Amino acid sequence: MSQGFSPQLGMAESAQAPKLVYLVTGGCGFLGEHVVRMLLEREPRLRELRIFDLHLSPWIEELKTGPVQVTAIQGDVTQAQEVAAAVAGAHVVIHTAGLVDVFGRASPETIHKVNVRGTQNVIEACVQTGTQFLVYTSSMEVVGPNIKGHPFYRGNEDTPYEAVHKHPYPCSKALAERLVLEANGRKVRGGLPLVTCALRPTGIYGEGHQIMRDFYRQGLRLGGRLFRAIPASVEHGRVYVGNVAWMHVLVARELEQRAALIGGQVYFCYDKSPYKSYEDFNMEFLGPCGLRLVGTRPLLPYWLLVLLAALNALLQWLLRPLLLYAPLLNPYTLAVANTTFTVSTNKAQRHFGYEPLFSWEDSRTRTILWVQAMEGTAQ
Numbered sequence: 001m002s003q004g005f006s007p008q009l010g011m012a013e014s015a016q017a018p019k020l021v022y023l024v025t026g027g028c029g030f031l032g033e034h035v036v037r038m039l040l041e042r043e044p045r046l047r048e049l050r051i052f053d054l055h056l057s058p059w060i061e062e063l064k065t066g067p068v069q070v071t072a073i074q075g076d077v078t079q080a081q082e083v084a085a086a087v088a089g090a091h092v093v094i095h096t097a098g099l100v101d102v103f104g105r106a107s108p109e110t111i112h113k114v115n116v117r118g119t120q121n122v123i124e125a126c127v128q129t130g131t132q133f134l135v136y137t138s139s140m141e142v143v144g145p146n147i148k149g150h151p152f153y154r155g156n157e158d159t160p161y162e163a164v165h166k167h168p169y170p171c172s173k174a175l176a177e178r179l180v181l182e183a184n185g186r187k188v189r190g191g192l193p194l195v196t197c198a199l200r201p202t203g204i205y206g207e208g209h210q211i212m213r214d215f216y217r218q219g220l221r222l223g224g225r226l227f228r229a230i231p232a233s234v235e236h237g238r239v240y241v242g243n244v245a246w247m248h249v250l251v252a253r254e255l256e257q258r259a260a261l262i263g264g265q266v267y268f269c270y271d272k273s274p275y276k277s278y279e280d281f282n283m284e285f286l287g288p289c290g291l292r293l294v295g296t297r298p299l300l301p302y303w304l305l306v307l308l309a310a311l312n313a314l315l316q317w318l319l320r321p322l323l324l325y326a327p328l329l330n331p332y333t334l335a336v337a338n339t340t341f342t343v344s345t346n347k348a349q350r351h352f353g354y355e356p357l358f359s360w361e362d363s364r365t366r367t368i369l370w371v372q373a374m375e376g377t378a379q
């Protein structure tokens, strides 16, 4: 049961009638929306695009006027039947849906259920319905930073690193990634092998990034200032959302032709974004929007930040019966922000010809324009 998926876009093939059906889970999320739009722009063989999400966004309606059939499916990845119904007949699944929570908003059980069991449901749906190609959005968090705070400096997919986690989010992403990679080669309905791979973005930024929005609003509340908490020397890997989306589209396109090479592999998502600390990187966008980062060195000593983070965790636990207290600073986010983790690799280029679609200058400009368009700029 070959589904006629030919990733090499030869002239003859691209001129053929579009026939592929793609499913994007989490297609209304920050990354998912960019993947959806990128597919519509850059996958000429697309006949139908299914967008599966717990919460459907109104912008989907605008996409329905184009030549590709856009099907919105409100559903829950934790419900195996809903997933199987959405996957049936799809050639490719891009599984970006996930619960991204490092602030203690959701319980560890819920994070596990959505990220691990949800991924298991997607895999089983592919097997049952005969869908052969699965791209999973993993995360740098699968590798690190680890609980020991070891730096990962310009590492690649083969760099040795002790990946030990305790927090529910990285634990769930690591388990889910393992499930996806182990499923590579399983026979799907019809007898062909499932081909899977996992993409590991570092911290994604760009239009629609909720945490950037939060920092911007916090800066406005503080009179146009943010206060440095992390030393400028701690490098944190970042990658532009458009390039992450492009990597998903490209690897999905290449999965059949290069199944032996790509199947069962992991790829960090990378581009030409500069290596900087989390806060200095954010200032690349927030600075031109009128915010200022106060201090060349952290204003508070590290031990005090550790204490404040622990206090926040305690308050979260104490207040839980009454209200949800989930500030940005907690022991986990402090450890991640304060540990160098950057990647330097060309594996995606070698395996499936990935080059960033957006230069650093473009990525920066697009993100600045998005921040400026937010209500009440600080200028």
Ligand SMILES: NC(=O)C1=CN([C@@H]2O[C@H](COP(=O)(O)OP(=O)(O)OC[C@H]3O[C@@H](n4cnc5c(N)ncnc54)[C@H](O)[C@@H]3O)[C@@H](O)[C@H]2O)C=CC1
Residues within 6 Å of the ligand: 025, 026, 027, 028, 029, 030, 031, 032, 052, 053, 054, 055, 075, 076, 077, 078, 095, 096, 097, 098, 099, 100, 114, 118, 137, 138, 139, 140, 173, 200, 201, 202, 203, 204, 205
């Ligand atoms: N934001 C980041 O910096 C990074 C994100 N990632 C991964 O990228 C993926 C997308 O993340 P973001 O776009 O940032 O998050 P997001 O929260 O903006 O998007 C996730 C989407 O999944 C949907 N979703 C959640 N639970 C669901 C369920 N039970 N059933 C169906 N849909 C469900 C949400 O409604 C949302 O639209 C996630 O898998 C995340 O782990 C990886 C590395 C970095």
Ligand SMILES: C[C@@H](CO)CCC[C@@H](C)[C@H]1CC[C@H]2[C@@H]3[C@H](O)CC4=CC(=O)CC[C@]4(C)[C@H]3CC[C@]12C
Residues within 6 Å of the ligand: 100, 102, 138, 139, 140, 141, 202, 203, 204, 211, 229, 230, 236, 278, 279, 328, 329, 332, 333, 334, 336, 337
């Ligand atoms: C100490 C604070 C002072 O300003 C700064 C706190 C920043 C944190 C909220 C972020 C620092 C690093 C971020 C994480 C990182 O980019 C890797 C991630 C990968 C994912 O898969 C999901 C998101 C995240 C965990 C991201 C979350 C926010 C930070 C911890």
